[in-house]
Amino acid sequence: MIGFYHQISWFIKQHKWRYGAIILAIVVASIISLLPPLLIAELVDQLAVSEQFRLAEIWPTALLLVGLAFGTYMLRFFWRYFLFGSALELERRLMIQLYRHCCSMPRPFFQRHSSAKLLNHLNSDVNAVSQGVGNGVIFFVDAFVMSSLVLVMLASQISWLLTLVVLLPLPILAWLIKSYGQQMQSRVMQSQQQLGLFYQQVQQTINGISVLKGHACESLATAQYQQQLSALTQANIAQAEVEAKYEPTTALIASTTFLLTLGVGSVLIAQQQLTLGQLLAFNLYLGYLIWPLNAFGLLYTTINSASVSMQRINQVLNDQQVGLADKAPTEPSQLTTLIKLDLDYFAHHNEQVANESRFDSNSSLLQDIHFQAKQGQLQAIVGPVASGKSSLLRLLLGSEVLHSVSRLLHPNASIAYVPQDCGLFSGTVRDNIALGAPHASTAQIEHAAELACLSQELAVMANGLDTQIGEQGNQLSGGQRQRLAIARALLTDADVLLLDDSLSALDAATCSQLLFNLKCWMGETKTVILATSRFELLPHTDKVLLLRPQQGPLYLTHQALMAQSPWYQQQCQPSQTRQLIQSTKEQ
Numbered sequence: 001m002i003g004f005y006h007q008i009s010w011f012i013k014q015h016k017w018r019y020g021a022i023i024l025a026i027v028v029a030s031i032i033s034l035l036p037p038l039l040i041a042e043l044v045d046q047l048a049v050s051e052q053f054r055l056a057e058i059w060p061t062a063l064l065l066v067g068l069a070f071g072t073y074m075l076r077f078f079w080r081y082f083l084f085g086s087a088l089e090l091e092r093r094l095m096i097q098l099y100r101h102c103c104s105m106p107r108p109f110f111q112r113h114s115s116a117k118l119l120n121h122l123n124s125d126v127n128a129v130s131q132g133v134g135n136g137v138i139f140f141v142d143a144f145v146m147s148s149l150v151l152v153m154l155a156s157q158i159s160w161l162l163t164l165v166v167l168l169p170l171p172i173l174a175w176l177i178k179s180y181g182q183q184m185q186s187r188v189m190q191s192q193q194q195l196g197l198f199y200q201q202v203q204q205t206i207n208g209i210s211v212l213k214g215h216a217c218e219s220l221a222t223a224q225y226q227q228q229l230s231a232l233t234q235a236n237i238a239q240a241e242v243e244a245k246y247e248p249t250t251a252l253i254a255s256t257t258f259l260l261t262l263g264v265g266s267v268l269i270a271q272q273q274l275t276l277g278q279l280l281a282f283n284l285y286l287g288y289l290i291w292p293l294n295a296f297g298l299l300y301t302t303i304n305s306a307s308v309s310m311q312r313i314n315q316v317l318n319d320q321q322v323g324l325a326d327k328a329p330t331e332p333s334q335l336t337t338l339i340k341l342d343l344d345y346f347a348h349h350n351e352q353v354a355n356e357s358r359f360d361s362n363s364s365l366l367q368d369i370h371f372q373a374k375q376g377q378l379q380a381i382v383g384p385v386a387s388g389k390s391s392l393l394r395l396l397l398g399s400e401v402l403h404s405v406s407r408l409l410h411p412n413a414s415i416a417y418v419p420q421d422c423g424l425f426s427g428t429v430r431d432n433i434a435l436g437a438p439h440a441s442t443a444q445i446e447h448a449a450e451l452a453c454l455s456q457e458l459a460v461m462a463n464g465l466d467t468q469i470g471e472q473g474n475q476l477s478g479g480q481r482q483r484l485a486i487a488r489a490l491l492t493d494a495d496v497l498l499l500d501d502s503l504s505a506l507d508a509a510t511c512s513q514l515l516f517n518l519k520c521w522m523g524e525t526k527t528v529i530l531a532t533s534r535f536e537l538l539p540h541t542d543k544v545l546l547l548r549p550q551q552g553p554l555y556l557t558h559q560a561l562m563a564q565s566p567w568y569q570q571q572c573q574p575s576q577t578r579q580l581i582q583s584t585k586e587q
Contacts, residue, residue, distance in 0.1 A: 004132060004307040007314070011090050011133075018086060022079040023141055029075035030145045032068050034153055034288070039064060041281035080138075087134030094126045094313065101317055106399045113316060116199035121316055124195060125309035132306020139299035147292035150285050158278050158285075159268065165260045166286065173253045180249075181300040183242045188308045191235040194228075201228040207472075243301050257286060338496050338527045339415075340372040340408040341396055346388075366392060369553050371545055373496070376524040380538055381531040382568070383547030389531040390420065392547070393498050396529065416494035418502045422485040424473035429458065430465040432473070432484055436492040444491060451517045452487035453510050454480070478505035483514070490521060499530045503537070515540060535572045 005012070012019055043061045102109075102118060155163040205212070205221050212221050261282060268274035345367045366388045373379050381389050394400050397417050398407060409415075416436070424432050433448060434440050440448075445465060449455055457480055461467040473481040482502050489497055497518075503511050515537060518528055530537070538544055538558045546554040546561055546568055554565060561568045 004136075004303050004310060007307070007310045008090065008129070008133060011093070015086055015089075018082055019137075022083050022137070025075045025079040026141050027145050029072050029079070030142070030149050032072050032075070033146075034149055034285075035068055036065050037281040037284040037288075038153075038157065040284065041275075041277035044277035044280055083137055084134045087130045090133050091126050091130035094129060095122055098122055098126070098313065098316065105319075107394060108400075109319060112319065114200050114203070116201075116203040117196040118316070120192070120196040120199050121313055124192065125312050128192075128305045128309035129313065132302055132310075136299065136302045136306060139302060143292035143299065147289060150288050150292075154282060154285055158282050159265075159274055161268070162261060162264055162274075162282055165264050166257050166289070168260070169253045169256050173250065176249050177246070177300055180242055180245055181304060184239070184301060184304040185308065187235070187239040187242055188305045191232075191239045192308060192312060194232045194235040198228045198232045201225060246298065246301065254286070254289065257289070258283070261286060336374045337372050337408075338375055338410045338413050339396060339529075341369065341392075342406040343367070343369040343371075343392075343395065344404040346391065346395065346402060346405060366547065367552070369545070369547075369555075371396075371555060373527045373529055375527060376522060377542040378519060378522065378528045378530070378540065379543045379545070380541045381529065381545045381547065382533070382535070382538065382571075384549060384567075387547040387549055389547060390500050392545075393417070393500050393529070393531050396496075397498055410495065413495040414492070415496045415498060416489035416492045417498045418482075418485045418489050418500060420500050420502070422473065422481045422502075424469065424471075424476075424481060424484065426469070426471045428463075428466050428468055429461070429484065432469065433465075433487050433491055435488055440491055445487075448487040448491040449484075451490050451521055452483040453506075453514045453517065454483045454487055457483075479507070479510065482506065483510075486514070495526055497526065497528045499528065499532075501531055501533060503530075503532060503534055508536070511537070538572065 039061050043058065098118075098121060151163060151167070154160075154166065201224060205225060212218060265274060265279045265282065269276065269279060343366055345365050347365050369392070371392075381392060383389055395402075395405055395407065397415055398409075425435070430442075430445060433445050437444070442465070446455070446458075449458055449465075458464050458467075469475050473484065476484065482505050486499070486502055489499075503514065506514065511534065519540075522528055530541070532538075541558060544556065544558055544561055546556075546565060548554065548565075548567070554561060554568075556564065562572060
């Protein structure tokens with residue numbers, strides 16, 4: 001419990017005056033709520049010795065009780081309003097902090113933390129921390145203050161002997177609650193982890209539903225879903241088994257104290273050491289102790305959940321990219337060069353080298369690459385599957401900065417990047433294209449769509465640019481998604497355009513027209529770098545970087561690569577044959 005409040009001490013210090021007022025209001029409300037039993041006991045004793053019942057003797061006490069109840073209500077409303085307001089403020093700040101951290105992290109971070117688990121942190125974990133700050137403070141302060149005041153009142157105003165009898169079962173309760181808390185810690189952790197795995201399973205199933213249906217794997221997906229759901233259910237049941245022990249335990253202790261109080265109190269009344277009104281007040285105060293006893297049990301449940309959730313959140317916030325260098329990109333010496341990259345070695349495929357002075361020879365490595373692109377150039381990056389084309393583009397983009405990589409950027413140059421997954425969002429076509437330039441006019445958006453060869457598709461859509469598309473553009477074809485992502489990049493009017501195999505789903509005619517449009521868009525001032533598996537495009541490029549596994553890279557023109565690389569020549573020949581057949585048919 002102390003560890004959790006130490007973790008959020010930064011927030012409590014920022015709102016120390018508010019929490020001070022809340023604690024003061026709780027103490028005053030607790031003191032006021034202790035007065036009615038004394039007033040009732042005094043009234044009962046007066047009526048017991050009075051020979052005649054008088055209604056006038058009851059009215060002052062009744063009005064005073066109503067006033068005390070109203071005062072207690074107002075104080076409790078005050079501290080609950082500000083306490084839960086502070087809890088919601090902490091929840092908001094944690095969500096913003098997590099979101100900003102995720103937005104600033106490079107790609108390997110999201111390979112370690114799936115989006116489903118991150119959503120679990122933003123939802124379940126943040127809410128648990130908020131409950132710990134809100135209900136946790138109530139359970140701790142209110143229960144501690146109330147129980148302490150009740151025991152002081154019992155011992156000083158009624159009977160110290162009866163108070164001692166009440167205290168006898170409390171050490172047993174404290175030991176049981178501590179034991180339950182130790183069990184709760186591990187079970188809450190397991191439950192939260194299983195919830196993240198369940199979210200991940202659901203996300204993977206929804207994202208790959210078309211593949212699952214295409215391969216008739218619905219039964220397998222259902223079995224995996226049921227397996228994860230069963231594991232989550234078992235984890236929640238294990239947590240509930242511990243939670244279910246708190247209330248019966250506190251009820252048993254409370255019942256024991258009532259039984260002991262009635263037995264000892266009856267003896268004291270018989271010996272005239274205690275009045276009937278005092279025994280009634282004592283039992284009323286014991287009723288006040290039931291809430292603190294239950295609260296201490298709930299306190300351990302809430303704080304354990306909040307502590308586990310805060311640890312999970314801190315694991316994400318403290319997760320930084322391994323091997324990042326604290327150096328900014330420098331400028332190339334030649335003003336006509338927009339971007340330049342010198343790479344000694346770089347391990348990709350999730351096996352990035354932690355210590356850059358040593359690396360595993362079995363890892364997939366990019367080595368000894370020297371790449372530069374000047375204004376007005378169209379350059380390509382090619383190679384076998386898993387040769388590192390996408391990784392190299394991310395290095396050019398600057399999302400991964402390493403000591404072994406020197407990246408130089410033209411002053412004031414901007415970069416646009418089109419990844420393989422396109423990254424479309426639920427909304428209109430207009431919103432997706434204008435993502436990087438939200439203030440662009442309709443004419444500018446339409447021009448970008450025309451450059452991306454998307455105008456004909458927009459013309460046949462019912463609402464044109466205002467057509468709604470689903471998540472990841474699931475209403476569009478693969479080629480339409482790629483062209484929409486390219487239109488988004490072109491609208492930003494960046495100086496360097498990086499395309500990660502963004503033409504793979506286009507037919508030959510559309511691909512040829514798009515390449516022509518890109519060259520017109522480039523002019524003499526911009527650069528396009530294309531990682532591609534379409535070798536028929538390479539004769540139109542100014543230079544080609546060929547990545548070769550277990551060999552050094554080749555960075556030459558298309559003609560030079562045809563002469564020096566048998567593999568490159570073999571890959572280009574089918575493309576040239578298809579072009580020759582197509583031109584023959586047209587003739």
